[in-house]
Amino acid sequence: MLVNRSVLVASALAALSLGTMTALAAPASAAPNTTPQRVCGSGYKTVNSAPVGSLGTTYLTYNSANGKNCVATIRNNPGTALDMSAWIYVPDTEQGDDDYGLYSSYAGPTYVYGKGYCVSWGGNIDNVYVQVNNSNCSALKEQRVTFTR
Structure with a gap:
């Protein structure tokens, strides 16, 4: 026995x-891909996005209940940790937030109060960077820049 x-x-x-x-x-x-809402939280809706080359996308989200924007950079194919970032900045209030590091799936969330303001935001995956200035406001024309280092 x-x-x-x-x-x-x-x-x-x-x-x-x-x-x-x-x-x-x-x-x-x-590995299951994530969404900007999973990264930023419930109540955040995607209001803008910018491709990070062919590696992924940086998303700008907004929560109308609290007036905050959130940015997340999400890879298309999670895997080995790479240099990644997500950042947001409000020029009128000089408030910003950023997240930089080695990540296997996404960078962020980064938050700032943005109700009624133009925001600048962006992120990177590996050596591909995206930057969006004067976004989501009627006062200025949005400017997008993508570059590699």
Whole structure:
């Protein structure tokens, strides 16, 4: 009886171990993609976006309940951690927020109170950068810049 239990326990542990190794060995591209709303929170709606080359997108979202904007940069194919960023700035109030680091899926969220103001925002993935100035206001024309370093 003791031998049978030992065999069953060993078999169960082997199966569990194999299942864990299989799950961990899944390719990074199989990881679930996220959304700007998952990064920024409920109540935030996408109001603008800019592609970061072919690597992903930087999103500008807005929450009308609290007057805040949020920016998130999201990769198309999560995987090995890369240099990424998300940032936002309100020139009229000189308020801003940024998030820079090595990330495997997204950078952000970054928040600023932006109700009634023009905002500048952007982000990067690896060596591709996007910057949007004078965004989401009627007073100035939006300017977009994408560049690599």
